[in-house]
Amino acid sequence: MSITTLSPSETQSQGRGDGRWSERQLVAIGLVALAVALALARPLLPEWTIVRVEEGLYAYADWLDAVFNFVRDDLGLIHLTRAIAGGLEYLLDATANLLYGKKRWPHLGPIPWTALAAAAGVIGYYLGGWRLATIGAGTFVWAALIGQWSIAMQTMSVIAVAAPTAFVMGLVLGIFAWKSRPFEAVLKPVLAILQTLPFFTYLLPAVIFFKVGPTAGAVATIVYALPPMILMTTLGLRKVPPEAVEAGKMSGCTRWQMLRHVYIPSARTEILVGVNQVFMLCLAMVVLTAFIGMPGLGGKLLAMMNSFKLGRSFEIGVTIVLFAVMLDRLSKAWVVKQPEHFERGTPWWQRHAYSLATFGGFAIFVLIAFLVRDLPNVPVKAVGDPEAEGSFFGYVGGVLDEVGRKQSLTQGKGIDKAIKGFLGIDSVQAVTEWLRWFLNVWILIPFRNALLWLPVPTVILAIGALGYLVGGARSALIGAGFFAFIASTGWWDRAIITLYTVISAVILATLTGLPLAIWASRSEKWANRILLFCDTAQTFPSFIYLIPAIMLFGVNDVAVVFSILIFTLVPLTRYTIEGLRSVPVELTEAADMAGATRRQKLWHVQLPLALPTMAVGFNQAIMFAFFMVIIAAFIGTQDLGQELQRTLAGTDLGKNFVLGMCVALMALVFDHIIMRWSTDRRKALGVD
Template structure:
């Protein structure tokens, strides 16, 4: 009698056991480091690929053989003409066309009226008061040099981003091509954008404007695509039934329906533009960023604080006004006179006329000269000097302790790790979280860094980010738990986070240089502060967004406040907390490159050297190394968060 054989199930590798085996192999390599062959410690020179030479060859071909230089020069000439117009209007730059300068009282009144129209009296006072502050503190020309570039860069970036967003919405292939490009573009550090622009354009305001345009386009593309996708089918169907053409359907139906998302994209463009314009001082962009850079190099804290306040106020004003514009819905007034319909416009015209009259009567209202300007630098220097003298023993000891017992040992430990062990460990972690596909993704991001020859610099960057994010988690999570305790406190904490996220990253260097000087401790402190903000925000948001019925059920089961937090709220908020940690790592990578200005020997320092020597290949290789580190962390954390969220959802 024959027995039927059951079909054998297909052979499958146990994901957990494979990951454990890979991680065990990595641990063996670490423990046997002293007997490993040299090629397992660091890749030999023969395996280092000349990525920089390849990139330089491509750029040389594009510049010399494809005639790209002619196109870039033509575009830069258009940008330069626009800059001449705005510079003449805002601060009277002595080039054609001679149109300005507009008196500062007129610009302050215009900002105040725009603030009132968009957000009421408080925004009007904030906007108008900011420009009054800039004028009376003698910073008008520097601020207008910065704004003249923003006024030119933002429209270019918005139009280009909107067109690319429409293209991605219209054609699936375009979206598939753009998505990885945008992921890398939004992970590249600021300096990586500057080097190619310097090669093709040179240095100065037009180079600053063009690099600002390039840097600020990606969020506009994403928000335009998101807005067009969010338009409801009913609205589209209604437009088609009205007999609209394809052009009319886009311009009069789809784009107006996506207005909020598109204007949020404009807000992001404005904030990205301000951040880049401040940093573009490294390529000869005059304005507030250049002045702040000079003052920080000279350790003139009082004047640095004054410039820092101005940059922060401008950031807050631009952020609040663009957000108010995004949220404000169009208003229609029927059956009213012209003056009633345009009351604010009439008031503004009156204020403009009054401003010009005041400037004609007294030159102070046209331009505040440096000798007439107010200054808080001396009192700030006195207070800061006294404060530093008071806490100097503590900061000296803390600096010595952190450098001697924490930072240097950790840095040496990161550099001590064999390259092969790190690659295996990343593959094992990826396999454990997302299987073999994630393992390959991790290797695809990490292996090019090893092959580039910049592994040691990348490990110093990784060590700085690791220490900074660990400290940010230790500070940010408790702050988020405190902030989420009640609704009023949560709103206040989120307001602080919103405000802090508008600050250009340069601002965070001022207090740490003031306290610790120029060294690794200052770098870690600046990166930590910058990276703490998203952790606080996402901790509060994660705890606030837990369904109330789950909380009520736990409370009815007799759970105490501590048990409710430990066993219900925090576990359910873990996916959101992980997103916050991911954002913190991305913030830290951005900041650690900028903070190389005040110390460390990481990728950022080499990137600044590449910028000074206009080495496109080296700069982009370093930039891609930073981007790949960020994308690797992003992949692992978000993959784990999605898995954790699915597990929690299935319970």
């Protein structure tokens, strides 16, 4: 009855059509049967297969500590890293001085907020007209007026160092990976692990090797932002059209000239997409460095949430989101911005109109601030004091230089009251209370207990069976092997709790996201709106998603699951809409002409064809979930994230790394299985 036609080989591998099972399915069924048998025989199993192995089979952490100590002290890596830290610190101090007036070289700052806002506005206008000008200037204006200028600039001063460094390093490593296949072969798996390692595992080594404070934060941020820059550079260089390369060679380029004048400019688009990624990841990470005590937007947000000041948390959240959207939109506009020609004889000031306007706007406000600073009795503090001398001009000038504490427009307390008032309404409270009760009692806790009840070999075999079904022996070995490793570390129950949180959140997100996406994809207008929303929401640093969760549910398991749910909803919805929209029109028309009802069309044509793309979204959702569940340690979980967070206080590098690897390996197993399935399915369907 199926409408999609299956090729003979596919029919065989899928075991459909002729009603018999394929070899793969038989093996998988066998493995599952074994797993079930083990679960049923639970009372008979030796104890270590059931409860958590406290010690772990092997003392990985101790071994790793020995290795780290050897590398750090005996090989003297610490001296190298401290030297690098010194250089970085110098740069960080310089940007800190310029942006928020830290008393360090070059002793010029702080730059008045108006000057930065003006410059950002002109750049925004150049890149994308009035819309981006508003976003550019508006972000800075908001940060200043809401009274978060200095913490925002603390954050930006780290990004101002980390992003260019990550860009340069990524570009250079990307070029090496493109030039040398062996180097790339080594680099690729390292990058894959780096991309799945939980961020706590970036932080502790950074602290230990690079000094506490902004330097460690900057290092962790740089390393975190590096992988996509490397990958995009390599990709871009590979995609340079062969004729451009040949034209370069025939023009007699030396190797350096080829790289400088042909390859890198031709790979511009991909490299700039890499730059966009660098900005976004830098912002996401720099906010999280709050966990190692870095001041800035993240630090403030963490403090505010800790003391349950929801109003201020909300305002800081808005600031972070604005910066994220600004960096994303401006850098994306830069990707598509093409050079435009000037007629010959255009005067130089016209050619450089935008640079001049940027510089001019910047200079004017710096000048104003400078003049005002030198005025006697600057009445900045004298708000509404009629006696103050020259109060109007002095006051306006002073505000243009720096928004004082009393002048900020923050409504933290008011919002706080409003939120708490809203949540206090009986009906609202009833709903959240009920949700909390229902999810906890009927879904989350039973599910968690069931998973924890299962004997260790059962879980490993089940994962192996899934791997075998999708990708054969190799996938089965990867899946079972990685989980066996986790069991051997002694962190099995923590890992299972992590896994349970991820799975339940993703399932709940699927149940909400899929219907939403299917509904939205029916109308072009709504599909576009929701896609735009998802695009924007995806740029928000993950930390932000904790805010509504805590607001609604307070500090507990449900808030954790809820924050992961809304975080993973974004990729799920987005890829489902894109998958459904990419179904060729001929096919839906063919279904219409075959007399299919809407439901039949959806089930038999649209969903089967959209499934590979949807799987990519599902995969991304799981990756996001693994990332988020670790951050949620902040709320108070009992999983690997909590253990990881605890290691931050000490110097337990080995333990930190083992825990990080547990998270990374679980994520990699899902990544491998889902992506494998998606690629095979695409091939079978003949779509690309």
